[in-house]
Amino acid sequence: MYTRSRSDVLFATARDCMPGGVSSPVRAYKAVGGSPVFIEQGAGAWIQDVDGNRYVDYVLSYGPLLVGHAHQEVVDAIQVAARKGTSFGACTEHESNLIRKIQSFMPLMERLRLVNSGTEAVMSALRLARAFTGRDKIIKCAGNYHGHADCLLVEAGSGVATLGLPNCPGIPKHVAEDTLVVPFNNLSAVEQAFEKHPGEIAAMIVEPVAGNMGVIPPADGYLNGLRQILTDQNALLIFDEVMTGFRVHPGGAQALYDVAPDLTTLGKVIGGGLPIGAYGGRDDIMTWIAPEGSVYQAGTLSGNPIAVQAGLATLNSGLNEWDYAASQAALLMNGLGAIASDKSVPMQVNGVGTMFSCFFTGAPVMDWDTASTSNVVFFAKVFRQLLIRGVHLAPSQYEAWFMSTVHDSEAIKHTLDAFDEALEVVLNDD
Ligand code: HOZ
Numbered sequence: 158m159y160t161r162s163r164s165d166v167l168f169a170t171a172r173d174c175m176p177g178g179v180s181s182p183v184r185a186y187k188a189v190g191g192s193p194v195f196i197e198q199g200a201g202a203w204i205q206d207v208d209g210n211r212y213v214d215y216v217l218s219y220g221p222l223l224v225g226h227a228h229q230e231v232v233d234a235i236q237v238a239a240r241k242g243t244s245f246g247a248c249t250e251h252e253s254n255l256i257r258k259i260q261s262f263m264p265l266m267e268r269l270r271l272v273n274s275g276t277e278a279v280m281s282a283l284r285l286a287r288a289f290t291g292r293d294k295i296i297k298c299a300g301n302y303h304g305h306a307d308c309l310l311v312e313a314g315s316g317v318a319t320l321g322l323p324n325c326p327g328i329p330k331h332v333a334e335d336t337l338v339v340p341f342n343n344l345s346a347v348e349q350a351f352e353k354h355p356g357e358i359a360a361m362i363v364e365p366v367a368g369n370m371g372v373i374p375p376a377d378g379y380l381n382g383l384r385q386i387l388t389d390q391n392a393l394l395i396f397d398e399v400m401t402g403f404r405v406h407p408g409g410a411q412a413l414y415d416v417a418p419d420l421t422t423l424g425k426v427i428g429g430g431l432p433i434g435a436y437g438g439r440d441d442i443m444t445w446i447a448p449e450g451s452v453y454q455a456g457t458l459s460g461n462p463i464a465v466q467a468g469l470a471t472l473n474s475g476l477n478e479w480d481y482a483a484s485q486a487a488l489l490m491n492g493l494g495a496i497a498s499d500k501s502v503p504m505q506v507n508g509v510g511t512m513f514s515c516f517f518t519g520a521p522v523m524d525w526d527t528a529s530t531s532n533v534v535f536f537a538k539v540f541r542q543l544l545i546r547g548v549h550l551a552p553s554q555y556e557a558w559f560m561s562t563v564h565d566s567e568a569i570k571h572t573l574d575a576f577d578e579a580l581e582v583v584l585n586d587d
Pocket residue numbers: 181182183184219302315316368369556
């Protein structure tokens with residue numbers, strides 16, 4: 158029997174002292190109704206809330222937990238690192254070990270700089286691209302989300318799309334004007350942007366598999382087409398692989414689709430659940446970063462030894478079992494699709510590797526316009542029915558489901574049974 162009381166009490170307290178009661182907006186459940194569950198602990202594929210309810214977790218901290226919750230090797234690595242000291246603001250051996258590990262899967266990242274979040278990685282990469290090219294404008298895609306830096310909160314996905322806040326106040330007009338927005342999966346829009354602003358565009362940043370308007374794979378030839386256009390225009394191609402890195406393929410989207418970005422941004426999995434980010438790429442570009450070059454970027458906690466060790470342990474363990482996680486994702490996607498189809502519920506399942514989305518729409522989803530045809534009211538109802546049946550999703554149609562290496566057949570069966578029942582209840586209520 159699903160009951161809650163303590164979560165509600167804690168949320169009331171949190172609302173008194175935090176905007177919306179949360180540390181990040183999507184967590185407030187505004188798009189799905191009700192109030193958030195407060196999590197007590199996690200182990201493997203499962204989490205438990207403060208009222209003792211258990212859930213199979215597909216949020217996985219929005220992606221980082223490739224090996225599930227409280228994985229023994231990750232916990233051990235964190236404990237060993239913490240006993241030696243939590244932060245030094247000085248060089249440690251394992252920074253290079255983590256970077257070497259990343260480079261063994263993403264060799265195009267010839268040199269990297271570690272930072273503290275995906276947002277920071279993206280801000281830094283864009284500053285570098287602007288310095289390197291001597292140009293100010295950038296291109297991004299509608300519905301892509303690259304963190305909350307001013308110049309990128311324009312027609313963004315993730316929480317911005319979820320809460321319907323396309324134009325965030327507080328962003329200087331001249332900053333927003335330097336961001337050109339094009340539809341995802343549309344090469345001619347990129348060509349037109351260059352025609353309209355010749356010699357002014359420093360870079361295009363793109364999620365090579367979109368993950369923040371739900372998961373949307375690139376159309377055939379899209380990434381190659383971008384590579385060609387950006388090369389022709391002497392502008393840089395930046396792959397934001399904060400979400401896709403080690404998730405769509407062990408070598409990220411750049412390996413899966415065999416397209417070479419000039420710069421790449423990372424986060425999430427490389428910290429195994431602790432705060433981290435990284436940016437890197439061509440050596441001749443990265444050499445512009447201080448202290449080698451004059452593009453300044455710094456951070457007291459950058460390369461934090463605990464985050465670095467958690468990331469290393471996650472990559473060491475997770476990449477050995479990556480194929481299993483991807484096969485479990487495929488199993489679940491097929492199962493969900495079959496259940497929806499049996500009940501004549503229009504639903505598109507989009508997924509690549511270990512991340513996927515279910516859109517409640519009859520139309521194929523390939524960009525923001527088609528993603529936003531998804532029935533978000535229906536999603537909210539299904540979300541609530543799944544929650545009380547022990548399945549924890551991100552409280553947004555536009556966030557991805559993530560699979561881990563420890564989601565076993567019991568977790569998948571539990572999810573499929575819950576989905577079947579949830580759809581039945583929602584259809585009967587409608
Ligand atoms: N960074 C995540 C992007 N999908 C969202 C996490 C959040 O907004 O809390």
